Amino acid sequence: MDLIQDYIDEFIFNCESRNLADGTIKRYKKMLKLFKDFLDSKKIDEIEKIKALHIRNFLIAQKQKGRKESYINxxxxVIRAFFVFLNEEEYLExxxxxxxxxxxxxKVIIKTFTDDEVLKMIEVADEVKYRKIKKPRSFSKYKSARNKLIIMLLADTAMRVNELCNIKNDDINKDRILIRKGKNNKERMVYLSTPxxxxxxxxKRVKEKHFKNIVTEDYLLINKVGDxxxxxxVQILxxxxxxEANIDKRCSPHTFRHYSAQALLKNGVDTYSVSRILGHTSTRITEVYLRSMMTDEVLTHTRNKSPLSLIKRKR
Structure with a gap:
């Protein structure tokens, strides 16, 4: 009987019952499996036998494999969350x-996109127009419209990729989207710009036409078979x-999130408001997204915001 694995399974079940994000649960499973494999290699088969020394040795082993400090932390x-659960359930004192x-x-500085790079990716996403397909099939039209919308939403709203995938048709109300399953299961509204x-x-027109005779799931973004x-x-896309756009940077939904956060700040939105838009619980988290702004960008942003200049304008 594998007692440690039983405790891990119970912990994961508890996380699922609390409706934690799928990505969080997936990460917990993966990282606790690595920790469990390490314990097995050390012949530790009871939860009470796990000491601080074993945890430190596991983390050091990750460091020796070339893992970054952020990954190790x-x-x-994850391990701490697991033991907090065991402590609360009185399995451990x-x-x-x-x-x-x-x-x-x-401090990691993520190199985000430029405005031109974002525009280029929006152009490339519209495959039918970009490749100049004269007689596109129905799905090609749908895919082009969908992919372009995905890039635009990520660049303009700063939403997380799981939030994007979880948007249901009824979540859209005029010029805003209700994000129902954000991080920590917090709801928030996201504004939709004119573009x-x-x-x-x-x-929506292309989608309705293509899936006219196909039963689909009730989500905004669906694949070829309606799921x-x-x-x-989305990450692969x-x-x-x-x-295709020849972007020599990390191209991921999260890079778009950084781009959007920085663009909002450059356009005069205050840090607190950006934090609310991103769905952060603290502006300290938001500040991480702003590290890669170059000094000249910050100076340009503040040039017309000096206290004395504003006082003179008011008089």
Missing amino acids: THLK VNPTEKVKFFKEN ILLQLMKY KMTVDA IRKIGK
Whole structure:
């Protein structure tokens, strides 16, 4: 009988019952499996035998494999969440992770997209127009409209990829989208700009025509057979479009999130409002998204915002 695995299974079940995000649960499973494999290699088969030293050795082993400090710290957060659960359920009296410190992380600066690169990807996403297909099939028209909408939504709303995939048709109300399953299961509203609304109208027309005689799931973005688009499918799509557009950067939905956050700040939106738009619980999290802004960009943004200049204008 594998007692440690039983505890892990119960922890995962508890996470699922709390409606944690699919990506979070997937990460918990993956990282706890790695930790369990390490414990097996050390012949540790009882939860009470796990000490702080074992956890430290596991983290050091990850470091020796070339893992980044941020990745290792995520491991520790997952293991800590697991032991907090065991402690709360009174399976353990002592939480060994309390004596384990996080690794010091280097501040990572994510190189985000330029405006021109975003426009290029929007252009490439509209495959029918970009490739000048004269007589496109019904699905080609649908795919082009859908892919263009995906890029535009990611660039303009800063929503997370799982939030994008979870949008249902009824979540859209005039010029806004209700994000129902955000991080930590918090709801928020996302504003839709005029360019998005125009593309959305086009997309809905093409979608309705293509799936006229096909039963589909009740999601905004669906695949060829009418099923909800998955996070993996969107990530693969973004990489493909980025490659086609010759973008020499990490092309992912999260890079669009960084682009959108920085663009909002450059356009005069305050950090608190950007934080609310992103669905962050603290502006400290939002500040991570703004690290890669160059000094000259910050200076340009603040040039016309000096206190004395504004005072003179008011007089």
